[in-house]
Amino acid sequence: MFTIVDFNNFWSPSGGGVRRYHLQKMAFYERQNEVRSVFVMPSASTYTETRSDGLIIEHVEAFRFPGNWEYRFMWKSKQIRPILEKYKPDVIEVGSPYILPSAVRRIAKKVVPNAALFSFWHADFPVTYVGRPIAKKFGTSVGVLSRRIAFWYAKQEFKNYDCVQASSKEAMARLKKNGLPDPRWIPLGCDIETFSPSRRDEALVNELKDGDPNRLTIFFPHRHCNEKGIDLVLGAYDILTQKLGHEPAIIFAGTGPSLPLVQEAAAKYKHVNYIGFVNSIDEMARYYASVDMGLALSGWETFGLSILESMASGNALVGAAAGAAFEHVSESGAGTILKERTPEALADAIVELYHSDLTDKKIKARKYAEKFSWNDCFKRQLALYKEIAEKKGIGYKPR
Structure with a gap:
């Protein structure tokens, strides 16, 4: 079965856009029979939650940040390797840019060397969290330099990844300009029946x-x-x-x-x-x-x-x-x-x-x-997964 494994330290049970992306993605794959999605959820304890043939949630015990946040951070081999060994995925997606991408890459190279590696650019962090705040505090030239360093760091984290997905055209253009691997536009969706x-x-x-x-x-x-x-x-x-x-x-x-x-x-x-x-x-x-x-x-x-x-x-x-x-x-x-x-x-x-x-x-x-739907988003994304996996010699084999 064609298998996708998702890692994301940006997940939070009280989060906004990233949480909604994963909830909708899980709902999409829960209905699938020929493709399996495994979401690795940073949690308070470790256990497996099987929703259907198409969706499994692997809860992994992870460090929780203090304060009014509910984010947890996983980066250790013992949190990543067992998942990759258990599912032998065809595609791995990493949705957060700090430390986790390089950790996943190193372990995947040993466990599933042919897996296609994707990232999702959920946060334009070189601009949002680095360049603009530093420019505001220390001046434009320091901000520009800091942003360049942050993009350099992103390139190191996503080195040897096959594709970086972006849902904003503006963000995708920046990814191309700064040399991130094969940026592709995947517009997200909206539940237009619920939100009406x-x-x-x-x-x-x-x-x-x-x-x-x-x-x-x-x-x-x-x-x-x-x-x-x-x-x-x-x-x-x-x-x-x-x-x-x-x-x-x-x-x-x-x-x-x-x-x-x-x-x-x-x-x-x-x-x-x-x-x-x-x-x-x-x-x-x-x-x-x-x-x-x-x-x-x-x-x-x-x-x-x-x-x-x-x-x-x-x-x-x-x-x-x-x-x-x-x-x-x-x-x-x-x-x-x-x-x-x-x-x-x-x-x-x-x-x-x-x-x-x-x-x-x-x-x-x-x-x-009304132009956007979650179903179209994940159908388009799945086609991209298969396209790049096939380029790496991973054929899509229905059960």
Whole structure:
């Protein structure tokens, strides 16, 4: 049986886009009979969970990072080698770029030397976590040098890999420019049946509007950190209230290092609410469909699953001026681009969008999101797996 093994230290039970990617991928392969997917999940203990002939989850005990994160990190041979020896995969995918790719490569060379090695560029880390933050603190030239070093590090980690998958055209272009192996575009998907304007809950709408039908309502279910723009949103609230002439309702969901600041704002402002981590997809869809607009403020998303889910729910968006947010908002015509990363600029962008033809932008958002589906994503990806595996002499053999 053609077998795929996935390793990813970016998995988190309370994560966002990466978690959704793996959940949808598992759902796809759980229905398969001729192909098997094994997801290696960093966990609190080690055990095997067999979902079907097409899907197995190997829970591997791994170190958990302290704090408000739920990420675990695996890198040891004893965490990797038993999986490769057990399944002898045709394809191995590594979804995180730190240490794990080279560890998997070394062990795979000994256990399954002919396996095709893939990565998925879930985080554009040389830009997101290295180049831009360092440039902001130490200047542009130091930031540019740091980004080059980070891409050099990525090339070392993914040395001898067969393919790097990217879900953003902008990110794929950077991968090509910086010499990463055979970048391919794999756009991700969106569950357009679950995330739909039909999930609008009028009782929730009325609760959030709180007696004022003109009150602006926003849902922010992103990781609570500055990368996602949490500092901009919190900093813009008083400015926004003044410009709108009323207190907007902002619903925060999720977690992250800035969670205490969100909780502080919820205690201070009547119409700022923190609802915790929403584990139910149906509940997420209900909130998305019951607000006026969404915010996509990270300029470093490689696809932005939450962006598509918000758009599929019929939300106009304020989008960052770079990355997947810029791609989605610009190509759809369903929102406004943030001109500067300041609270003042965000307040201006929200007010501009609020006073535009929101109905038209909501329709455009839904129409754009309908172009993407998870089934198409994983069919396209599976074809890529087979293409490169066959080039390496690994034939696809049905049972």
